[in-house]
Amino acid sequence: MKKSLFVLGFFLLLAGGANAQNNNQLSFQFSYNQVELAYQHKLLYPKVWGEVFVGTGNQDINRSFDDLVAGLRIGYNAFSNKKNSLGINTSFGIYIPNNDYYNVATPVIGAGIRYTRVIGKSGKHCMFVNAGYQYGKRDYKQVYSSEIVNVSTIGTFKIAPLYCSLCYGFRF
Numbered sequence: 001m002k003k004s005l006f007v008l009g010f011f012l013l014l015a016g017g018a019n020a021q022n023n024n025q026l027s028f029q030f031s032y033n034q035v036e037l038a039y040q041h042k043l044l045y046p047k048v049w050g051e052v053f054v055g056t057g058n059q060d061i062n063r064s065f066d067d068l069v070a071g072l073r074i075g076y077n078a079f080s081n082k083k084n085s086l087g088i089n090t091s092f093g094i095y096i097p098n099n100d101y102y103n104v105a106t107p108v109i110g111a112g113i114r115y116t117r118v119i120g121k122s123g124k125h126c127m128f129v130n131a132g133y134q135y136g137k138r139d140y141k142q143v144y145s146s147e148i149v150n151v152s153t154i155g156t157f158k159i160a161p162l163y164c165s166l167c168y169g170f171r172f
Contacts, residue, residue, distance in 0.1 A: 024172050027051075029130065031165035033058050034069055040169070047077040053093070059160060060097035068096040075114065085116045095136055095159055102140040108159055110134030116169075126169045133161055 025040040036055035043050050051073040056065045071093020079086045091110040097103065112132020119125040136159030143152045 025126075025169045026172075027128075027167050027169035029053075029055075029165045029167040031163055033160055034163070034165070035065065036069065036165075038073075043074075047080070047087075049075050049077075051075070051089075057095060059095070060099050060157065061101060062099045066098045068094075068098065070094055071108065083118045085114075087114045087116070088112070089114055089130075089132075091134070097157060102142055102155070102157070104138045104140040104157055106136045106138040106157055106159065108134055108136035110163075112163070124171050126171065128167045128169060129164070130167060131162075131164045134159055134163055135161065 023042045027036075027038045027040065029036040029038060034055060034057040036053045038051050038053035040049050040051040042048065053069070053071055053073065055069045057067040057069045058065045060067055071091055073089050073091040075087045075089030077085045077087040089112055091108070091112070093108045093110075095106045095108050097106070110132055112130055112134075114128055114130050116126050116128040119127060138157050139154060140157060141152060141154050143150070145151070
């Protein structure tokens with residue numbers, strides 16, 4: 001019950017307060033093993049923001065961008081001026097690999113820093129760099145059976161711990 005109230009309250013905070021300019025941002029982020037589309041909204045204070053993201057990744061054994069990535073980031077702008085900002089963030093998400101051998105939903109947590117540079121005179125466009133550490137690990141079991149033999153193996157799926165992504169954002 002407490003968890004449901006917390007989630008409901010958090011999404012109400014995201015939905016409310018859209019009266020100031022540049023409270024919302026859509027962004028496209030890419031790195032060597034992940035591509036994300038994100039929606040960011042400023043929360044209670046101008047320096048605190050929340051972001052919901054969804055995307056694809058390629059960290060399982062088939063190395064194609066067909067894995068599902070989704071989650072939530074909460075950040076704080078520690079330093080900012082008119083054109084630049086430097087912030088810290090934490091993320092909570094899920095990574096679901098998609099292949100023929102195993103399918104295991106892996107919870108992922110992370111922490112990172114973000115440098116943002118506003119582009120243009122209007123302040124609607126920005127470029128930013130995310131870097132940080134993330135942790136996600138899950139054991140899985142594979143079973144092979146035939147008329148002659150039954151074989152089962154246990155493996156571990158791990159997320160790459162360090163990440164760095166380049167991003168484009170549009171503020172509205």
